[in-house]
Amino acid sequence: MPIYSDSDDQAPGPSNMSRMFGRNRSLHSILGGRGVADILLWRNKTLSASILAGFSIIWFLFEVVELHFITVACYILMAFMLVLFIWIQGERFFRWRPPTMYDIQISETTARHVLSRINKFLIKFYRISCGEDFARFFVALAAIWLLSIFGSYSSALNVLYVVFLGLITIPVLYERYEREVTYIATQGKGDMKRLYRKIDSKVLSKIPRGPVKERKYK
Template sequence: MGEPHQSFVYHALGGGAVADVLLWRRWYGSVTVLLGSTALWFLFERAGYNILSFIANVLLLLVLILFFWAKSASLLNRPLPPLPDLEVSDEWVVKAGAVMRIWVNHLLTVAHDIAIEGNVKLFIQVAFGLWAVSYVGSFFNFLTLFYMGVIFSLVIPPLYESCQDQIDDKLILAHNIILSKYKIINDTILKKIYVPLNKEKKFQ
């Protein structure tokens, strides 16, 4: 009973190292992500450390370590620092460009449907989504939201994997309630909006 649910969640998360970390199958990786994100959040949010100064200090420390390592290696006949060839491959650029093209085309399609086609339903959905993001963002800054996203990513997938049947039942019930409320709104408000638009088109 549990294995199909686990494989479903695992494949839904990509089925790789990221899925192993999010599902706590590589607990050392999950603990590292949790402790690292918590330390960064505390350092920048509570201790008031500046992110630009932090990056500069980390890079300075890294450069000093590599410099003295290389100097000592030449003096003591030791191997140089094991640095790989730092370059971006053409394949990686093509994949990143393909992903960006999909997202940009989707945003342009949404903008076209709202501005040109006059899709009122899509306009309300986008406006409500942006308002929700703005409302939540007024309570938290970006770093706190990012940290909350990391925490939720490490909590929700394993919780859903272990209680999928119960959660699916609740989600189906909530979906039916939202769908019924949406139909009421569609029958009352949206029809009043569509009628004047159709009349204007007829007069034109």
């Protein structure tokens, strides 16, 4: 029987708190250390706010105003065509530099980066599904199951919008209040240990067990 002491459950103060999960790298490097990490951690506040506003407008149009996807897509295309037409025709009078066809194309580096991220996700999904780490397998399975329950009571757009809000707010809040979050998580871990010991001493240890028979080897 392991011997526990109250000192094992005492959480260190926020001043001498180590990082969660024993990580050594910064949160920015874990998120990729590039443009995506800058957006999620609000290093580029203008771009992050613009993306948040854009997704919020899309969610508002589909869920609150209840417009159809094809209708909204046609409106966006018409607005884009009108802007390009006015911009190009106004070059003669206002000397505006109109965008070329290469300015609105998605670069190959961006496409390769997105595809590489998708491939990494598929590889990680395959490894988890193979059962290399049973704890991670059951956690992923439980998370997908909970997401399916949440999705049955809400539309797909609401689920995506909630996930997006989590991605755009949780990393930056965690980076700003990392010590406080780690301190609370450590205290919660100690509370769970004490609760388990109480259940073990009052319930689990009193369950009768049959005699353990020794194996006979010939």
